[in-house]
Amino acid sequence: MSRPATSATSTSLSPRQIWTRARGALLLLALILIGGIVLATMRSSDHHGRLDPRSADPYGSRALAELLKAQGVSVDVTTTLAGATAATGADTTLLVTSPDLLTGDQQATLYEAMKGSAGRTVLLGAGAPSLGTLVPGLTTGGDTSVSALDPACTLPAATRAGSVDLGGERYVTDHTTADSCYYADGLPTLVRLPGQGTADTVLLGSPEPLYNKRLAHQGNASLALQLLGSRTHLVWYLPSLADTPADPESEDTGTAFLDLIPSGWLWGTLQLTVAALLAAVWRARRLGPLVAERLPVAIRASEATEGRARLYRKANARDRAATVLRTATRTRLAPLLGVPAQDAHAAELLLPALSARIPATAVDHRDLLFGAAPADDAALIRLADQLDALEREVRTS
Helix, strand or coil, rough: CCCCCCCCCCCCCCCHHHHHHHHHHHHHHHHHHHHHHHHHHHHHCCCCCCCCCCCCCCCCCHHHHHHHCCCCCCCEEECCCHHHHHHCCEEEEECCCHHCCCCEEEEHHHHHHHHCCCCCEECCCCCCCHHHHCCCCEEEEEEEEEEEEEECCHHHHHHHCCCCEEEEEEECCCCCCCCCEEECCCCEEEEECCCCCCCCEEEEEECCCCCCCCCCCCCCHHHHHHHHCCCCEEEECHHHHHCCCCCCCCCCCCCCHHCCHHHHHHHHHHHHHHHHHHHHHHHCCCCCCCCCCCCCCCCHHEEEEEEEEHHHCCCCCHHHHHHHHHHHHHHHHHHCCCCCHHCCCCCHHHHHHHHHHHHHCCCHHHHEEEECCCCCCHHHHHHHHHHHHHHHHHHHH
16 A cells, blocks of 8 residues: 655646547547548439439439430439429420329329320329329229230330330229230239320339339330430429428528538438447447456566556546555454454444544544545545555554
8 A cells, every 4th residue: 555755646647648548539530521521522423313314323214314315305303393393395204203202282283284284294103192193093903023024005115115124013094095005914014194185194113114224124225215205305303202392372482501501411411420429339438347357477466456547547437446445445454453354344343443543533534434435536546645544553553
């Protein structure tokens, strides 16, 4: 317990110790920031997603869009219902990639635009949630797996394309003028419904023929080019859950701050937040008791004591350090005071023997040997000095 008078104890961390402890977390944070910035930059200038005509991914449709442009068809992409309905016309084909995502009000708005249009509307994978509103008189017959199917109809676009990869939704219609093609289990997966004048509506049970990875198979490219390239202008509508119908009475002409931030930066911020939480969990104090391990080599007692003290200091475990100091002091004082070793930690036996041996002083023996944990490192050092002084006084008395 005794220490040389010339030794000095410091309770503050040196700059080197602070850097040693923090450099791992700082390096990890720097890597996360760099990765987030690179990812956000890449995503802000590139497009990914199913049926996106700007995406070169296997499930994108960039290859088809490029072929249409080469044939003189202009391709415009929109993600809002207002943009889709405003572009309808006799020289326009409107492609709706996910009609089932539209709400009831959105479907009603789109249906009114389809009725007033002289162009073509192509619906991909329309099912029960949207058929009743968008295509009255047509119902779904269940879905099926995608496979190579023959036309089995007289629709020119289908007969010229031949076998294509189709499936998905199958349709049941009572329209006598409808063209039904590519049957799967007795029901068509492609239906064309003629409208007024040059207008018509085409339903494809699956978007598979439009994917980049499928375009070169079977007659997929031929069918897609004929269905989407019959007019000089193609509006490619990509519905999303964020596309809400505009209410003229409550429309806010202002622009929210988040609307000005590219989506890539928002995703990057979310990833950084998750990474910061994981880093906090990683660096947080572990709970639970210490696990004793047998040392593979013999270590001097002074080195083991100093190592344990550093661990306590790193964990700010002043309560446990104070308990260890008081327990060791009580264990050494008990035989000196004539108290049995098994009663060394019983205050009602140890304190009377100590008071009989040493007169009362300014230091409360109960608080010194059985008191609360120190509030700071300075109080812990003062406790160690007082315990050391008490033990010396008992030995010399």
